Amino acid sequence: xxxxxxxxxxxxxxxxxxxxxxxxxxxxxSHLSPxxxxxxxxxxxxxxxxxxxxxxxxxxxxLTDMYGLDRPLFEQFVSFWQRLVVGxxxxxxxxxxxxxxxxxxxxxxxxxxxxxVTTIFNWIVGNLxxxxxxxxxxxxxxxxxxxxxxxxxxxxAYIAAFIILIVFGxxxxxxxISGGFAMNVRPGWSFEFVGSILLHATLPALSLVLVGIGxxxxxxxxxxxxxxxxxxxxxxxxxxxxxxxxxxxxxxxxAAVPQLTALAMVLGLIFSGTVIxxxxxxxxxxxxxxxxxxxxxxxxxxxxxxxVSIFAVAVAIFVVDLLHPILDPRVRTE
Amino acid sequence: MDxxxxxxxxxxxxxxxSATGRAVAQDAAAPPLADFPRNETVIIQNPEGAIxxxxxxxxxxxxxxxxSNGLHQWAMDTLxxxxxxxxxxxxxxxxxxYSLAEGPWQYNDDFTEMTxxxxxxxxxxxxxxxxADDVVFTVQKQKDTPGMTWxxxxxxxxxxxxxxxxxxxHFKLQNPNSRFHAVFSVRWNGAWIMPKHVFExxxxxxxxxxNPPLSLGAYTLHSFDPNGTWYIWEKREDWERTAxxxxxxxxxxxxxxxxxxxxxxxxxxxxxGDLDMIHDLTPEGTFSIIKEDPSTQGxxxxxxxxxxxxxxxxxxxxxQNPKFADKRVRWALALMLDVRALSMASxxxxxxxxxxxxxxxxTHPRDYHAPLQDxxxxxxxxxxxxxxxxxxxxxxxxIADMVRPQFGEQVPTDDEExxxxxxxxxxxxxxxxxxxxLTSAGFTKQGNQWxxxxxxxxxxxxxVWPEGVINRLAVLAAQQxxxxxxKVTPEVVTDSWDRQxxxxxxxxxxxxxxxxxxxxxxxxFLDSHHSQYIAEPGELQPARNWMRWQDPRLxxxxxxxxxxxxxxxxxxxxxxxxxxxxxEEMPNIPVMSYNVFSVQSNRYWTGWPNAQNPYAxxxxxxxxxxxxxxxxxxxx
Numbered sequence: 001x002x003x004x005x006x007x008x009x010x011x012x013x014x015x016x017x018x019x020x021x022x023x024x025x026x027x028x029x030s031h032l033s034p035x036x037x038x039x040x041x042x043x044x045x046x047x048x049x050x051x052x053x054x055x056x057x058x059x060x061x062x063l064t065d066m067y068g069l070d071r072p073l074f075e076q077f078v079s080f081w082q083r084l085v086v087g088x089x090x091x092x093x094x095x096x097x098x099x100x101x102x103x104x105x106x107x108x109x110x111x112x113x114x115x116x117v118t119t120i121f122n123w124i125v126g127n128l129x130x131x132x133x134x135x136x137x138x139x140x141x142x143x144x145x146x147x148x149x150x151x152x153x154x155x156x157a158y159i160a161a162f163i164i165l166i167v168f169g170x171x172x173x174x175x176x177i178s179g180g181f182a183m184n185v186r187p188g189w190s191f192e193f194v195g196s197i198l199l200h201a202t203l204p205a206l207s208l209v210l211v212g213i214g215x216x217x218x219x220x221x222x223x224x225x226x227x228x229x230x231x232x233x234x235x236x237x238x239x240x241x242x243x244x245x246x247x248x249x250x251x252x253x254x255a256a257v258p259q260l261t262a263l264a265m266v267l268g269l270i271f272s273g274t275v276i277x278x279x280x281x282x283x284x285x286x287x288x289x290x291x292x293x294x295x296x297x298x299x300x301x302x303x304x305x306x307x308v309s310i311f312a313v314a315v316a317i318f319v320v321d322l323l324h325p326i327l328d329p330r331v332r333t334e
Numbered sequence: 335m336d337x338x339x340x341x342x343x344x345x346x347x348x349x350x351x352s353a354t355g356r357a358v359a360q361d362a363a364a365p366p367l368a369d370f371p372r373n374e375t376v377i378i379q380n381p382e383g384a385i386x387x388x389x390x391x392x393x394x395x396x397x398x399x400x401x402s403n404g405l406h407q408w409a410m411d412t413l414x415x416x417x418x419x420x421x422x423x424x425x426x427x428x429x430x431x432y433s434l435a436e437g438p439w440q441y442n443d444d445f446t447e448m449t450x451x452x453x454x455x456x457x458x459x460x461x462x463x464x465x466a467d468d469v470v471f472t473v474q475k476q477k478d479t480p481g482m483t484w485x486x487x488x489x490x491x492x493x494x495x496x497x498x499x500x501x502x503x504h505f506k507l508q509n510p511n512s513r514f515h516a517v518f519s520v521r522w523n524g525a526w527i528m529p530k531h532v533f534e535x536x537x538x539x540x541x542x543x544x545n546p547p548l549s550l551g552a553y554t555l556h557s558f559d560p561n562g563t564w565y566i567w568e569k570r571e572d573w574e575r576t577a578x579x580x581x582x583x584x585x586x587x588x589x590x591x592x593x594x595x596x597x598x599x600x601x602x603x604x605x606x607g608d609l610d611m612i613h614d615l616t617p618e619g620t621f622s623i624i625k626e627d628p629s630t631q632g633x634x635x636x637x638x639x640x641x642x643x644x645x646x647x648x649x650x651x652x653x654q655n656p657k658f659a660d661k662r663v664r665w666a667l668a669l670m671l672d673v674r675a676l677s678m679a680s681x682x683x684x685x686x687x688x689x690x691x692x693x694x695x696x697t698h699p700r701d702y703h704a705p706l707q708d709x710x711x712x713x714x715x716x717x718x719x720x721x722x723x724x725x726x727x728x729x730x731x732x733i734a735d736m737v738r739p740q741f742g743e744q745v746p747t748d749d750e751e752x753x754x755x756x757x758x759x760x761x762x763x764x765x766x767x768x769x770x771x772l773t774s775a776g777f778t779k780q781g782n783q784w785x786x787x788x789x790x791x792x793x794x795x796x797x798v799w800p801e802g803v804i805n806r807l808a809v810l811a812a813q814q815x816x817x818x819x820x821k822v823t824p825e826v827v828t829d830s831w832d833r834q835x836x837x838x839x840x841x842x843x844x845x846x847x848x849x850x851x852x853x854x855x856x857x858x859f860l861d862s863h864h865s866q867y868i869a870e871p872g873e874l875q876p877a878r879n880w881m882r883w884q885d886p887r888l889x890x891x892x893x894x895x896x897x898x899x900x901x902x903x904x905x906x907x908x909x910x911x912x913x914x915x916x917x918e919e920m921p922n923i924p925v926m927s928y929n930v931f932s933v934q935s936n937r938y939w940t941g942w943p944n945a946q947n948p949y950a951x952x953x954x955x956x957x958x959x960x961x962x963x964x965x966x967x968x969x970x
Contacts, residue, residue, distance in 0.1 A: 034827070034828070034829040034832065034833075036829070036832050039831070039832045039835065040832075041396050043831060052486075052487065052490060052491065052861070052862070053862050053867040053876030053877070054486070054490040054491075054876075055484075055486030055487040055489075055490050055491070056486060056876045056877060057486070057876060058480070058485065058486035058489055058490055059481075059485065059486040060874070062480035062481045062485065062486070063481060065480075066480075066481050092386070092387075092398060094386060094398050095386045095387035095390065095397055095398020095399075096395075096396060096397060096398070097397070097540065097541050098386075098387045098390070098397060098398055103386050103387065103398075106560070106561065107561075110561075162598070165598060165599070165602070166598075166602075169599070169602040169606075170602045170605065173602070173606050177599050177602060177603070178563070178592075178594075178595055178599050178603065179559070179561070179563050179564070180561050180563075183370075183559070183564055183566070183590065184369060184370065187560065279596065280596060280598075281599075282384070282563065282594045282595055282596060282599060284384060284561035284562070284563060284594075288383070288384055288594070289384070289386065292383050292384065292386065295828065297829075301386075
């Protein structure tokens with residue numbers, strides 16, 4: 001147990017370091033943006049309406065002062081960390097003076113939900129079918145499954161999203177193509193609302209599943225193809241151990257360890273894939289929020305979204321790390 | 335349940351609980367379970383992205399709420415509206431609607447005071463009467479509070495505002511200003527009136543969300559998406575106690591504004607009957623929906639379909655860069671272009687060209703383009719070697735002939751219709767004349783490369799938007815200039831407006847001209863062209879003289895415009911003088927109006943404005959588009 005606690009402590013320190021370095025990098029990258037938030041807001045306030053040059057100059061001065069953008073970058077950096085340690089990312093410049101975390105909080109559940117369910121679904125189904133395909137190498141159904149996933153896997157998520165949009169929105173319009181839930185549904189704990197959420201999430205999720213499941217399938221099939229030739233599997237078969245036990249306890253469990261490591265490594269990539277899918281389906285998640293914030297030069301919001309994403313991905317990797325000793329006793333012993 | 339099942343179930347459950355829980359927590363304004371009958375409901379695409387602070391309705395502070403989500407069309411009102419097109423006959427005067435004001439503005443002789451008589455019997459949606467006190471409060475509050483939307487406009491122009499009586503407002507201005515009323519005249523928007531009885535009790539107006547908003551217009555907020563992608567408005571039972579009574583009853587009971595819809599989705603949603611008005615599409619998207627769905631319509635009955643916006647995309651040169659200081663150079667660059675190819679590349683031919691610095695839209699062709707045709711045809715340019723007439727009045731017809739093989743009968747054949755759709759004419763491509771101009775300016779040619787008088791190659795960069803028709807326009811222009819011996823490199827940037835304001839550019843494609851469209855007065859953009867506003871290199875230039883063009887003759891025109899009334903015929907004459915001066919100097923190269931591919935569906939509603947019946951601008955985000963809803967009818 002002490003070994004496990006040490007393992008956890010080490011990983012927790014790593015997590016902390018990753019989060020601090022990542023967020024610091026985010027701060028400086030977001031401030032390198034050429035977009036001036038004051039000009040973006042001014043553009044919105046004065047575009048297409050009558051404002052004299054004097055009026056615009058007065059507004060520019062007022063907004064620069066209000067947003068604190070006339071302070072040196074280092075001073076802004078220090079005050080950013082002072083606020084951050086108490087969980088405050090400051091007000092959004094795009095939606096002044098609303099706290100950025102309030103805006104992020106609205107978008108986060110949608111992305112987290114979409115990402116969590118599709119990632120776990122992809123990992124479990126891909127690995128399960130891949131494992132079975134590696135063990136039952138003569139199964140026709142699994143061979144067909146392999147061919148299909150191999151064909152889909154190289155397609156970028158955004159292409160898949162557009163194809164799905166056209167198929168289910170235009171050719172056979174049976175599923176909603178925009179938004180998080182229907183307009184005439186009252187949000188709440190009702191079948192109508194939950195059903196509407198699931199219905200609206202179907203196409204974005206399908207885009208992520210279709211292209212995401214293949215890599216797990218192929219990886220697992222290759223791993224299992226090697227493991228089935230191991231002595232302990234042959235011995236178990238000769239000893240008359242039941243097939244399901246061999247598959248799930250001896251083969252898949254051993255093959256799952258490197259797949260779990262791979263899951264930790266690709267979490268960041270999966271997050272970036274949702275940015276485009278959310279935009280295609282106008283899904284109200286973090287991805288489209290980040291795009292808007294970058295375009296508007298809203299440093300605070302970019303930082304909040306970026307930091308939450310860094311934290312979420314780092315914590316997910318941390319959790320995956322903690323699962324390792326549970327799955328693999330050798331790690332526990334070390 | 336084993337460990338694996340437990341983990342999966344927990345994760346899925348957490349997702350469902352968190353997503354649903356958040357949504358429940360934001361149930362502040364959720365709609366009841368109800369349908370919106372299509373014969374009572376119009377569904378409109380609002381071009382705004384996802385609204386990040388959806389519960390923010392304080393339009394007087396930039397708090398991240400939506401503007402064109404119905405808020406500034408329906409909950410807001412102000413003194414006057416100016417239509418970008420002709421306006422509804424008998425309901426508007428010279429495209430001007432008197433909204434909260436009973437009639438036009440009244441200035442004293444030296445334009446240092448303005449008096450406005452307000453309509454009586456107008457009520458806020460909570461039953462409180464609208465009076466002069468609301469207008470006075472609106473001005474005073476923003477004047478006293480920096481950071482509000484019209485704080486700058488009022489603090490720099492208004493000396494004093496007062497209510498002479500319950501329905502009369504009197505302004506004393508800091509300086510003579512014959513266009514002060516423009517602050518309260520809606521083009522896209524205007525200074526909206528605040529409800530005094532609400533805001534006078536607000537401690538900090540900069541942090542007040544104004545949720546739910548009161549309405550001074552014909553509709554009130556019914557409900558909105560907590561994720562900021564739709565807003566539903568319902569007609570007030572007492573809509574006749576709003577200024578809309580002067581124009582007519584808006585027909586739909588419900589108006590649904592949907593935003594954050596990608597272009598492909600817009601096409602699909604309209605085809606599926608889930609959108610009645612699309613704000614804007616790509617040219618290709620428009621051709622596609624018109625072909626797919628016969629119930630849809632554009633502005634023109636056939637090609638090019640698009641509505642010419644009262645903005646004028648143009649090639650803008652930084653006059654503080656010595657490369658562009660000589661007008662002969664700017665004219666040479668204009669004559670190197672083949673506008674037919676530019677039109678085909680940017681708009682697939684669906685562009686409405688303008689050789690002059692006025693967008694060819696609304697009533698401008700009547701006031702500027704048609705009367706100036708003879709002047710343009712006879713306009714002579716001295717190249718230093720000879721005099722030539724560079725204007726070709728047949729360019730629009732040539733483009734119509736170019737697209738006819740593809741679009742057939744959709745392309746007009748009548749000369750007048752062609753001029754309306756494709757523009758009157760443009761400059762002939764004349765590389766020889768361009769060479770003569772450059773030679774007379776001291777340039778020399780080495781091989782195919784023009785060299786500047788100092789011996790260095792004449793080359794520059796042009797800022798290009800990342801996508802869209804403007805991107806295509808700029809890239810092709812750069813190619814044409816490069817082929818003609820001036821190496822031009824497109825520079826794809828996302829912050830071209832910022833850099834343009836900072837003077838941190840050589841050339842750009844943008845617009846320094848925006849007009850009312852329905853009214854010939856040009857002060858909306860022209861006043862800012864006065865040399866008093868020219869920024870020093872490196873400092874920010876206020877909108878909209880991005881070129882930093884200065885000329886004493888231009889100042890003289892602007893100063894005289896300031897001294898005549900908005901409706902004075904002399905203002906139109908001065909506008910034409912500006913056009914002629916612009917032709918002589920070519921400070922930028924106007925190309926075409928910013929054509930907006932707005933599409934409407936006649937499946938559920940009909941009677942939309944179009945080129946034959948141009949009573950309003952069909953775009954959905956301009957607040958003066960509200961008058962459309964008095965003219966449409968449900969399809970029976």
